[in-house]
Amino acid sequence: MVKRDFSQFGRTVLEIEKAAIEGLYQSLGASFDHACQILFDCPGKVIVTGMGKSGHIGGKIAATLASTGTPAFFVHPGEASHGDLGMITDQDVVLAISNSGETQEITTLLPVLKRMGVPLIAMTGKPESTLSRHSDVHLSVAVEKEACPLNLAPTASTTATLAMGDALAVALLHARGFTADDFALSHPGGSLGKRLLLRIEDVMHAGEAVPTVSEQTLLRDALLEMTRKGLGMTAVVDDKGVLRGLFTDGDLRRVLDAGHDVRTVPINKVMTKGGVTVSPQMLAAEALHLMEERKINGLFVVDGNHRPIGALNTQDLMRAGVL
Known part of the structure:
Protein backbone atom coordinates (compact mmCIF):
# COMPACT_ATOMS: atom_id res chain seq x y z
CA MET A 1 0.00 0.00 0.00
CA THR A 179 -23.66 45.52 19.75
CA ALA A 180 -23.85 42.08 21.33
CA ASP A 181 -27.45 42.91 22.33
CA ASP A 182 -28.27 43.63 18.68
CA PHE A 183 -26.64 40.34 17.67
CA ALA A 184 -28.72 38.46 20.25
CA LEU A 185 -31.96 39.86 18.78
CA SER A 186 -31.24 38.07 15.52
CA HIS A 187 -30.11 34.90 17.35
CA PRO A 188 -32.82 34.40 20.00
CA GLY A 189 -32.55 30.63 19.81
CA GLY A 190 -28.79 30.49 20.34
CA SER A 191 -26.79 30.46 23.56
CA LEU A 192 -25.87 34.11 23.10
CA GLY A 193 -29.53 35.00 22.74
CA LYS A 194 -30.30 33.18 25.97
CA ARG A 195 -27.55 35.07 27.79
CA LEU A 196 -28.47 38.49 26.49
CA LEU A 197 -32.24 38.40 26.09
CA LEU A 198 -33.65 36.16 28.79
CA ARG A 199 -34.56 37.98 32.01
CA ILE A 200 -35.47 36.61 35.40
CA GLU A 201 -39.13 37.53 34.93
CA ASP A 202 -39.15 35.17 31.91
CA VAL A 203 -38.12 32.10 33.93
CA MET A 204 -39.16 32.73 37.54
CA HIS A 205 -42.02 31.07 39.42
CA ALA A 206 -44.64 33.71 40.27
CA GLY A 207 -47.92 34.16 42.13
CA GLU A 208 -49.08 31.12 44.12
CA ALA A 209 -46.00 29.18 43.00
CA VAL A 210 -43.72 31.33 45.20
CA PRO A 211 -43.09 29.57 48.55
CA THR A 212 -43.92 32.09 51.30
CA VAL A 213 -44.59 31.90 55.05
CA SER A 214 -44.99 34.48 57.82
CA GLU A 215 -42.41 35.13 60.52
CA GLN A 216 -44.54 33.37 63.15
CA THR A 217 -44.95 30.15 61.14
CA LEU A 218 -43.63 27.02 62.85
CA LEU A 219 -40.72 25.39 61.10
CA ARG A 220 -42.82 22.26 60.62
CA ASP A 221 -45.38 24.19 58.59
CA ALA A 222 -42.67 26.04 56.67
CA LEU A 223 -41.24 22.66 55.63
CA LEU A 224 -44.67 21.67 54.31
CA GLU A 225 -44.77 24.89 52.21
CA MET A 226 -41.30 24.09 50.83
CA THR A 227 -42.43 20.58 49.93
CA ARG A 228 -45.57 21.83 48.18
CA LYS A 229 -43.72 24.40 46.08
CA GLY A 230 -40.71 22.18 45.33
CA LEU A 231 -37.99 24.85 45.15
CA GLY A 232 -36.01 23.79 48.20
CA MET A 233 -36.62 27.08 49.99
CA THR A 234 -39.24 29.49 51.28
CA ALA A 235 -39.46 33.23 51.74
CA VAL A 236 -40.25 34.56 55.21
CA VAL A 237 -42.30 37.79 55.26
CA ASP A 238 -43.68 40.17 57.89
CA ASP A 239 -47.33 41.16 58.23
CA LYS A 240 -46.89 43.71 55.38
CA GLY A 241 -45.51 41.10 53.01
CA VAL A 242 -41.95 42.47 53.14
CA LEU A 243 -39.19 39.88 52.88
CA ARG A 244 -37.38 39.43 56.19
CA GLY A 245 -35.45 36.29 55.48
CA LEU A 246 -35.46 32.89 53.85
CA PHE A 247 -35.10 29.26 54.78
CA THR A 248 -33.52 26.60 52.59
CA ASP A 249 -32.75 22.90 52.60
CA GLY A 250 -29.25 23.84 53.73
CA ASP A 251 -30.66 25.74 56.70
CA LEU A 252 -32.69 22.65 57.66
CA ARG A 253 -29.55 20.55 57.96
CA ARG A 254 -28.02 23.14 60.27
CA VAL A 255 -31.21 23.27 62.36
CA LEU A 256 -31.25 19.51 62.79
CA ASP A 257 -27.56 19.46 63.70
CA ALA A 258 -28.30 22.09 66.39
CA GLY A 259 -31.03 19.89 67.89
CA HIS A 260 -34.02 22.20 67.31
CA ASP A 261 -37.50 20.69 67.41
CA VAL A 262 -39.11 21.39 64.03
CA ARG A 263 -42.57 21.08 65.63
CA THR A 264 -42.13 23.96 68.05
CA VAL A 265 -39.48 26.39 66.79
CA PRO A 266 -40.78 29.40 64.80
CA ILE A 267 -39.21 30.01 61.42
CA ASN A 268 -37.93 33.49 62.33
CA LYS A 269 -35.63 31.96 64.94
CA VAL A 270 -33.76 29.78 62.46
CA MET A 271 -34.14 31.57 59.13
CA THR A 272 -31.33 33.29 57.27
CA LYS A 273 -32.07 36.97 57.71
CA GLY A 274 -32.11 39.16 54.62
CA GLY A 275 -30.79 36.82 51.99
CA VAL A 276 -29.73 37.41 48.39
CA THR A 277 -32.49 38.92 46.24
CA VAL A 278 -32.77 40.10 42.64
CA SER A 279 -35.06 42.22 40.50
CA PRO A 280 -37.28 40.72 37.78
CA GLN A 281 -35.48 42.77 35.09
CA MET A 282 -32.07 41.26 35.83
CA LEU A 283 -30.66 39.07 33.07
CA ALA A 284 -30.99 35.37 33.81
CA ALA A 285 -27.29 34.99 33.00
CA GLU A 286 -26.45 37.55 35.71
CA ALA A 287 -28.57 35.60 38.18
CA LEU A 288 -26.65 32.45 37.30
CA HIS A 289 -23.34 34.24 37.87
CA LEU A 290 -24.59 35.53 41.24
CA MET A 291 -25.68 32.06 42.32
CA GLU A 292 -22.35 30.56 41.33
CA GLU A 293 -20.45 33.34 43.10
CA ARG A 294 -22.47 33.01 46.33
CA LYS A 295 -22.64 29.20 46.05
CA ILE A 296 -26.43 29.15 46.38
CA ASN A 297 -29.04 27.18 44.46
CA GLY A 298 -31.98 29.59 44.52
CA LEU A 299 -33.01 33.23 44.56
CA PHE A 300 -36.06 35.25 45.50
CA VAL A 301 -37.22 38.02 43.22
CA VAL A 302 -38.51 41.18 44.91
CA ASP A 303 -40.35 44.30 43.80
CA GLY A 304 -39.48 47.91 44.65
CA ASN A 305 -40.93 47.50 48.15
CA HIS A 306 -38.85 44.35 48.80
CA ARG A 307 -41.88 42.07 48.62
CA PRO A 308 -41.22 38.63 47.06
CA ILE A 309 -42.90 38.32 43.67
CA GLY A 310 -40.95 35.40 42.25
CA ALA A 311 -38.46 32.64 42.87
CA LEU A 312 -36.11 30.52 40.79
CA ASN A 313 -33.41 27.92 41.19
CA THR A 314 -30.62 26.43 39.08
CA GLN A 315 -32.99 23.84 37.57
CA ASP A 316 -35.13 26.67 36.18
CA LEU A 317 -32.06 28.20 34.54
CA MET A 318 -31.05 24.82 33.18
CA ARG A 319 -34.47 24.26 31.63
CA ALA A 320 -34.31 27.73 30.07
CA GLY A 321 -30.96 26.89 28.46
CA VAL A 322 -28.99 29.51 30.43
CA LEU A 323 -26.95 26.96 32.37
Whole structure:
Protein backbone atom coordinates (compact mmCIF):
# COMPACT_ATOMS: atom_id res chain seq x y z
CA MET A 1 0.00 0.00 0.00
CA VAL A 2 1.44 3.37 -1.03
CA LYS A 3 1.84 5.72 1.91
CA ARG A 4 0.68 9.23 1.07
CA ASP A 5 1.54 12.37 3.00
CA PHE A 6 -1.99 13.77 3.26
CA SER A 7 -0.88 16.30 5.86
CA GLN A 8 1.60 17.81 3.45
CA PHE A 9 -1.09 18.09 0.76
CA GLY A 10 -3.23 19.88 3.32
CA ARG A 11 -0.44 22.25 4.31
CA THR A 12 0.12 23.15 0.67
CA VAL A 13 -3.55 24.05 0.30
CA LEU A 14 -3.49 26.20 3.42
CA GLU A 15 -0.34 27.98 2.29
CA ILE A 16 -1.94 28.84 -1.07
CA GLU A 17 -5.15 30.05 0.56
CA LYS A 18 -3.18 32.03 3.14
CA ALA A 19 -1.36 33.77 0.27
CA ALA A 20 -4.72 34.52 -1.36
CA ILE A 21 -5.98 36.31 1.75
CA GLU A 22 -2.69 38.17 2.18
CA GLY A 23 -3.12 39.40 -1.40
CA LEU A 24 -6.56 40.78 -0.48
CA TYR A 25 -5.08 42.51 2.53
CA GLN A 26 -2.56 44.33 0.36
CA SER A 27 -5.15 45.38 -2.23
CA LEU A 28 -7.83 46.73 0.11
CA GLY A 29 -8.36 50.45 -0.39
CA ALA A 30 -10.64 53.03 -1.98
CA SER A 31 -12.89 50.52 -3.74
CA PHE A 32 -13.55 48.71 -0.49
CA ASP A 33 -14.37 52.01 1.24
CA HIS A 34 -16.73 52.94 -1.60
CA ALA A 35 -18.48 49.56 -1.47
CA CYS A 36 -18.94 49.84 2.29
CA GLN A 37 -20.40 53.32 1.97
CA ILE A 38 -22.91 52.15 -0.64
CA LEU A 39 -23.95 49.27 1.60
CA PHE A 40 -24.09 51.49 4.68
CA ASP A 41 -26.32 54.04 2.90
CA CYS A 42 -28.62 51.39 1.40
CA PRO A 43 -32.23 52.15 2.45
CA GLY A 44 -33.39 48.69 1.42
CA LYS A 45 -31.70 45.31 1.46
CA VAL A 46 -28.49 43.87 0.09
CA ILE A 47 -29.25 41.28 -2.58
CA VAL A 48 -26.39 38.80 -2.97
CA THR A 49 -26.24 36.64 -6.08
CA GLY A 50 -23.84 34.11 -7.58
CA MET A 51 -23.79 30.78 -9.46
CA GLY A 52 -22.27 27.47 -8.43
CA LYS A 53 -19.57 27.69 -5.77
CA SER A 54 -19.84 31.50 -5.87
CA GLY A 55 -23.51 31.07 -5.03
CA HIS A 56 -22.70 28.94 -2.00
CA ILE A 57 -20.26 31.60 -0.80
CA GLY A 58 -22.83 34.29 -1.58
CA GLY A 59 -25.40 32.57 0.60
CA LYS A 60 -23.01 32.61 3.52
CA ILE A 61 -22.10 36.27 2.92
CA ALA A 62 -25.80 37.21 2.87
CA ALA A 63 -26.35 35.33 6.13
CA THR A 64 -23.37 37.04 7.78
CA LEU A 65 -24.54 40.48 6.67
CA ALA A 66 -28.06 39.82 7.92
CA SER A 67 -26.90 38.63 11.34
CA THR A 68 -24.59 41.60 11.85
CA GLY A 69 -26.99 44.46 11.19
CA THR A 70 -27.13 44.71 7.38
CA PRO A 71 -30.43 43.28 6.04
CA ALA A 72 -29.56 40.91 3.21
CA PHE A 73 -30.70 37.79 1.38
CA PHE A 74 -29.49 35.58 -1.43
CA VAL A 75 -31.18 35.40 -4.85
CA HIS A 76 -30.21 32.66 -7.30
CA PRO A 77 -29.34 34.39 -10.60
CA GLY A 78 -30.94 31.64 -12.67
CA GLU A 79 -34.22 32.07 -10.83
CA ALA A 80 -33.90 35.86 -10.94
CA SER A 81 -34.39 35.95 -14.71
CA HIS A 82 -37.50 33.81 -14.32
CA GLY A 83 -39.40 35.95 -11.86
CA ASP A 84 -37.26 36.39 -8.77
CA LEU A 85 -36.08 39.80 -9.98
CA GLY A 86 -39.35 40.94 -8.44
CA MET A 87 -37.63 40.57 -5.08
CA ILE A 88 -35.29 43.44 -5.96
CA THR A 89 -36.39 47.08 -5.65
CA ASP A 90 -34.72 50.37 -6.50
CA GLN A 91 -34.04 50.78 -2.77
CA ASP A 92 -31.71 47.79 -2.73
CA VAL A 93 -28.06 47.13 -3.56
CA VAL A 94 -26.93 44.07 -5.51
CA LEU A 95 -23.69 42.29 -4.61
CA ALA A 96 -22.86 39.99 -7.53
CA ILE A 97 -20.17 37.32 -7.21
CA SER A 98 -18.47 35.67 -10.19
CA ASN A 99 -14.82 34.65 -10.32
CA SER A 100 -14.74 34.98 -14.11
CA GLY A 101 -17.03 37.99 -14.20
CA GLU A 102 -18.66 36.44 -17.26
CA THR A 103 -21.26 34.16 -15.67
CA GLN A 104 -24.11 34.28 -18.16
CA GLU A 105 -26.90 34.02 -15.58
CA ILE A 106 -25.54 37.18 -13.93
CA THR A 107 -24.58 39.21 -17.00
CA THR A 108 -28.10 38.61 -18.33
CA LEU A 109 -29.42 40.60 -15.38
CA LEU A 110 -27.23 43.65 -15.97
CA PRO A 111 -29.55 45.56 -18.36
CA VAL A 112 -32.51 45.16 -16.00
CA LEU A 113 -30.50 46.22 -12.95
CA LYS A 114 -29.20 49.26 -14.82
CA ARG A 115 -32.72 50.19 -15.93
CA MET A 116 -33.90 49.95 -12.32
CA GLY A 117 -31.02 52.12 -11.13
CA VAL A 118 -29.93 49.54 -8.56
CA PRO A 119 -26.34 50.08 -7.34
CA LEU A 120 -24.18 47.09 -8.29
CA ILE A 121 -21.13 45.89 -6.40
CA ALA A 122 -19.18 43.21 -8.25
CA MET A 123 -16.82 40.74 -6.62
CA THR A 124 -14.71 39.03 -9.30
CA GLY A 125 -11.24 37.75 -10.07
CA LYS A 126 -11.17 39.59 -13.42
CA PRO A 127 -11.08 43.42 -13.24
CA GLU A 128 -11.66 43.70 -17.03
CA SER A 129 -14.63 41.35 -17.13
CA THR A 130 -18.15 42.27 -18.25
CA LEU A 131 -19.50 42.22 -14.72
CA SER A 132 -16.63 44.35 -13.41
CA ARG A 133 -17.00 46.97 -16.15
CA HIS A 134 -20.73 47.39 -15.60
CA SER A 135 -20.57 47.62 -11.82
CA ASP A 136 -20.57 50.76 -9.70
CA VAL A 137 -17.77 49.31 -7.59
CA HIS A 138 -15.51 46.35 -8.29
CA LEU A 139 -13.90 44.40 -5.46
CA SER A 140 -11.10 42.21 -6.74
CA VAL A 141 -10.84 38.71 -5.27
CA ALA A 142 -8.23 37.63 -7.80
CA VAL A 143 -5.82 34.91 -6.69
CA GLU A 144 -2.50 33.85 -8.16
CA LYS A 145 -3.64 30.23 -8.37
CA GLU A 146 -6.21 27.84 -7.01
CA ALA A 147 -5.24 25.38 -4.30
CA CYS A 148 -6.45 22.63 -6.62
CA PRO A 149 -3.31 21.19 -8.31
CA LEU A 150 -5.19 21.30 -11.63
CA ASN A 151 -5.87 24.99 -11.00
CA LEU A 152 -9.51 24.30 -11.81
CA ALA A 153 -11.64 23.66 -8.73
CA PRO A 154 -12.62 26.91 -6.96
CA THR A 155 -10.62 26.76 -3.71
CA ALA A 156 -8.34 29.72 -3.05
CA SER A 157 -10.71 31.99 -5.00
CA THR A 158 -13.75 31.00 -2.90
CA THR A 159 -11.71 31.43 0.28
CA ALA A 160 -10.72 34.93 -0.82
CA THR A 161 -14.34 35.76 -1.69
CA LEU A 162 -15.60 34.52 1.65
CA ALA A 163 -12.95 36.56 3.46
CA MET A 164 -13.89 39.68 1.48
CA GLY A 165 -17.53 39.15 2.45
CA ASP A 166 -16.56 38.89 6.11
CA ALA A 167 -14.51 42.07 5.79
CA LEU A 168 -17.53 43.93 4.39
CA ALA A 169 -19.88 42.61 7.07
CA VAL A 170 -17.61 43.41 10.00
CA ALA A 171 -16.66 46.84 8.66
CA LEU A 172 -20.37 47.66 8.44
CA LEU A 173 -20.95 46.21 11.91
CA HIS A 174 -18.42 48.68 13.33
CA ALA A 175 -19.89 51.57 11.34
CA ARG A 176 -23.40 50.84 12.64
CA GLY A 177 -22.29 50.52 16.24
CA PHE A 178 -23.77 47.02 16.25
CA THR A 179 -23.66 45.52 19.75
CA ALA A 180 -23.85 42.08 21.33
CA ASP A 181 -27.45 42.91 22.33
CA ASP A 182 -28.27 43.63 18.68
CA PHE A 183 -26.64 40.34 17.67
CA ALA A 184 -28.72 38.46 20.25
CA LEU A 185 -31.96 39.86 18.78
CA SER A 186 -31.24 38.07 15.52
CA HIS A 187 -30.11 34.90 17.35
CA PRO A 188 -32.82 34.40 20.00
CA GLY A 189 -32.55 30.63 19.81
CA GLY A 190 -28.79 30.49 20.34
CA SER A 191 -26.79 30.46 23.56
CA LEU A 192 -25.87 34.11 23.10
CA GLY A 193 -29.53 35.00 22.74
CA LYS A 194 -30.30 33.18 25.97
CA ARG A 195 -27.55 35.07 27.79
CA LEU A 196 -28.47 38.49 26.49
CA LEU A 197 -32.24 38.40 26.09
CA LEU A 198 -33.65 36.16 28.79
CA ARG A 199 -34.56 37.98 32.01
CA ILE A 200 -35.47 36.61 35.40
CA GLU A 201 -39.13 37.53 34.93
CA ASP A 202 -39.15 35.17 31.91
CA VAL A 203 -38.12 32.10 33.93
CA MET A 204 -39.16 32.73 37.54
CA HIS A 205 -42.02 31.07 39.42
CA ALA A 206 -44.64 33.71 40.27
CA GLY A 207 -47.92 34.16 42.13
CA GLU A 208 -49.08 31.12 44.12
CA ALA A 209 -46.00 29.18 43.00
CA VAL A 210 -43.72 31.33 45.20
CA PRO A 211 -43.09 29.57 48.55
CA THR A 212 -43.92 32.09 51.30
CA VAL A 213 -44.59 31.90 55.05
CA SER A 214 -44.99 34.48 57.82
CA GLU A 215 -42.41 35.13 60.52
CA GLN A 216 -44.54 33.37 63.15
CA THR A 217 -44.95 30.15 61.14
CA LEU A 218 -43.63 27.02 62.85
CA LEU A 219 -40.72 25.39 61.10
CA ARG A 220 -42.82 22.26 60.62
CA ASP A 221 -45.38 24.19 58.59
CA ALA A 222 -42.67 26.04 56.67
CA LEU A 223 -41.24 22.66 55.63
CA LEU A 224 -44.67 21.67 54.31
CA GLU A 225 -44.77 24.89 52.21
CA MET A 226 -41.30 24.09 50.83
CA THR A 227 -42.43 20.58 49.93
CA ARG A 228 -45.57 21.83 48.18
CA LYS A 229 -43.72 24.40 46.08
CA GLY A 230 -40.71 22.18 45.33
CA LEU A 231 -37.99 24.85 45.15
CA GLY A 232 -36.01 23.79 48.20
CA MET A 233 -36.62 27.08 49.99
CA THR A 234 -39.24 29.49 51.28
CA ALA A 235 -39.46 33.23 51.74
CA VAL A 236 -40.25 34.56 55.21
CA VAL A 237 -42.30 37.79 55.26
CA ASP A 238 -43.68 40.17 57.89
CA ASP A 239 -47.33 41.16 58.23
CA LYS A 240 -46.89 43.71 55.38
CA GLY A 241 -45.51 41.10 53.01
CA VAL A 242 -41.95 42.47 53.14
CA LEU A 243 -39.19 39.88 52.88
CA ARG A 244 -37.38 39.43 56.19
CA GLY A 245 -35.45 36.29 55.48
CA LEU A 246 -35.46 32.89 53.85
CA PHE A 247 -35.10 29.26 54.78
CA THR A 248 -33.52 26.60 52.59
CA ASP A 249 -32.75 22.90 52.60
CA GLY A 250 -29.25 23.84 53.73
CA ASP A 251 -30.66 25.74 56.70
CA LEU A 252 -32.69 22.65 57.66
CA ARG A 253 -29.55 20.55 57.96
CA ARG A 254 -28.02 23.14 60.27
CA VAL A 255 -31.21 23.27 62.36
CA LEU A 256 -31.25 19.51 62.79
CA ASP A 257 -27.56 19.46 63.70
CA ALA A 258 -28.30 22.09 66.39
CA GLY A 259 -31.03 19.89 67.89
CA HIS A 260 -34.02 22.20 67.31
CA ASP A 261 -37.50 20.69 67.41
CA VAL A 262 -39.11 21.39 64.03
CA ARG A 263 -42.57 21.08 65.63
CA THR A 264 -42.13 23.96 68.05
CA VAL A 265 -39.48 26.39 66.79
CA PRO A 266 -40.78 29.40 64.80
CA ILE A 267 -39.21 30.01 61.42
CA ASN A 268 -37.93 33.49 62.33
CA LYS A 269 -35.63 31.96 64.94
CA VAL A 270 -33.76 29.78 62.46
CA MET A 271 -34.14 31.57 59.13
CA THR A 272 -31.33 33.29 57.27
CA LYS A 273 -32.07 36.97 57.71
CA GLY A 274 -32.11 39.16 54.62
CA GLY A 275 -30.79 36.82 51.99
CA VAL A 276 -29.73 37.41 48.39
CA THR A 277 -32.49 38.92 46.24
CA VAL A 278 -32.77 40.10 42.64
CA SER A 279 -35.06 42.22 40.50
CA PRO A 280 -37.28 40.72 37.78
CA GLN A 281 -35.48 42.77 35.09
CA MET A 282 -32.07 41.26 35.83
CA LEU A 283 -30.66 39.07 33.07
CA ALA A 284 -30.99 35.37 33.81
CA ALA A 285 -27.29 34.99 33.00
CA GLU A 286 -26.45 37.55 35.71
CA ALA A 287 -28.57 35.60 38.18
CA LEU A 288 -26.65 32.45 37.30
CA HIS A 289 -23.34 34.24 37.87
CA LEU A 290 -24.59 35.53 41.24
CA MET A 291 -25.68 32.06 42.32
CA GLU A 292 -22.35 30.56 41.33
CA GLU A 293 -20.45 33.34 43.10
CA ARG A 294 -22.47 33.01 46.33
CA LYS A 295 -22.64 29.20 46.05
CA ILE A 296 -26.43 29.15 46.38
CA ASN A 297 -29.04 27.18 44.46
CA GLY A 298 -31.98 29.59 44.52
CA LEU A 299 -33.01 33.23 44.56
CA PHE A 300 -36.06 35.25 45.50
CA VAL A 301 -37.22 38.02 43.22
CA VAL A 302 -38.51 41.18 44.91
CA ASP A 303 -40.35 44.30 43.80
CA GLY A 304 -39.48 47.91 44.65
CA ASN A 305 -40.93 47.50 48.15
CA HIS A 306 -38.85 44.35 48.80
CA ARG A 307 -41.88 42.07 48.62
CA PRO A 308 -41.22 38.63 47.06
CA ILE A 309 -42.90 38.32 43.67
CA GLY A 310 -40.95 35.40 42.25
CA ALA A 311 -38.46 32.64 42.87
CA LEU A 312 -36.11 30.52 40.79
CA ASN A 313 -33.41 27.92 41.19
CA THR A 314 -30.62 26.43 39.08
CA GLN A 315 -32.99 23.84 37.57
CA ASP A 316 -35.13 26.67 36.18
CA LEU A 317 -32.06 28.20 34.54
CA MET A 318 -31.05 24.82 33.18
CA ARG A 319 -34.47 24.26 31.63
CA ALA A 320 -34.31 27.73 30.07
CA GLY A 321 -30.96 26.89 28.46
CA VAL A 322 -28.99 29.51 30.43
CA LEU A 323 -26.95 26.96 32.37
